[in-house]
Amino acid sequence: MQRRSRGVNTGLILLLSQIFHVGINNIPPVTLATLALNVWLFLNPLKPLLNSCLSVEKCYQQKDWQRLLLSPLHHADDWHLYFNMVSMLWKGINLERRLGSRWFAYVIIVFSILTGVVYLLLQFAISELMGEPDFRRNCAVGFSGVLFALKVLNNHYCPGGFVNVLGFPVPNRFASWAELVAIHFISPGTSFAGHLAGILVGLLYTQGPMKKIMETCAGIFSSNNSYPGQQYYFNSAVFHLILAEANPVPVAASR
Template sequence: MASEILSRIRRPFRYSFKNATLSIIAINAVVYFLFNFTNLIPVGEDYFSINVVGFVFHQCFWQPLTYMFMHGNIQHLFFNMLGLLFFGMQVERALGSKEFVMMYLVVGVLSGLFSVGVYYALGAYMISQGMYPYTYLVSLVGASGAIYGILLAYAVIFPRSRIFVWFVIPVPAPILVIAYAVIEFVSQFTGGSNVAHQTHLAGFAFAFLYMLVRMGVNPIRVWRDVFRR
């Protein structure tokens, strides 16, 4: 029974390449433009970011999806989309567009749900009785969780690839992923910025599980075999 369920989970899509990475980048850019330079959307960003009050108390169940396409400022948008362009295109070519999009969305949604669970456990919210539907202490926007997941997938698919940090220092992709994971873990407890480090860590973790469960690939085993040679 378990093997039958697993075989269904791992049933592959028919390969096709549709430039989904560029489409996702375009959607993010359009959403940012609509919210920051037009009045075409009558509701505020609060409804599309993910936060405890909106998701838990007001049943805004679309937030785990929509928060991935919202960004706080142009720098946030630019660097997220730059990372998606660099790594997403290669991952999409390797996996096919359908698999890539499913991984991107699954990892992003689960990372958002994990983060809102953390915020709920920490009490990082408040309910407003004023003229607004709700207010919040912590709200999450951005595609970082999904993009960190794509970075891990890249390091698994191309474990011998070297990424040039600051365009100068060549670092093997698996080492870069491990280094980022350590930095994010430490920053979660020591950093004072508004960066959602737990979302980045969740992106790594859920991408790891996606590769393991959906694709039958153990990232640790792949990296261990590479460095043994």
């Protein structure tokens, strides 16, 4: 994994331009805080990428568990950050409006950690099944695994309709799987296991027991888990502009 260059961060400039084009007042607080945190850590990383990326060797074998927290919040370069955060922008606006800010923040935290855990399990399983120890050393970084989990969640709440994947209309319920394949057809260097981990976490929430477990663990505000409707009032034209312009596929995804 190479260190990001110190030249002009074009991707960061475009991301900030997109945020201000949408309007900070039109972005709900948890989504805005997630964007701000990722940008801040891109500019002021807590650790170098090689010390924050996630792998079986570093995290499990060497017991460096803090990588579960660091990995999703660090990005390899400004374009990696740009594509992931533009995707987060429209997903966050849509899902935070539906779920409410407290529950959406809870979802982001749980998805961030659990996606890393599932990634480690996948890499370990592949290494064992194929007899390839290199899979234990594959190191991933970036928010795109979480984005795939959010994509599954978003498609669950919007089951109708189609999305365009490489020029082909795909039903929403299959969109995550189609985009998983498409991204690795277009950009084979991305982390297939990282994206697959995100899809599996999303399915655990929408089809499995995770949501009930989260409600139980939530304690004091689980009883308020009625998912309030629209808590924020956005400019409708701006919201549709996001859907039209934002790239829902994190092309420069986990590496």
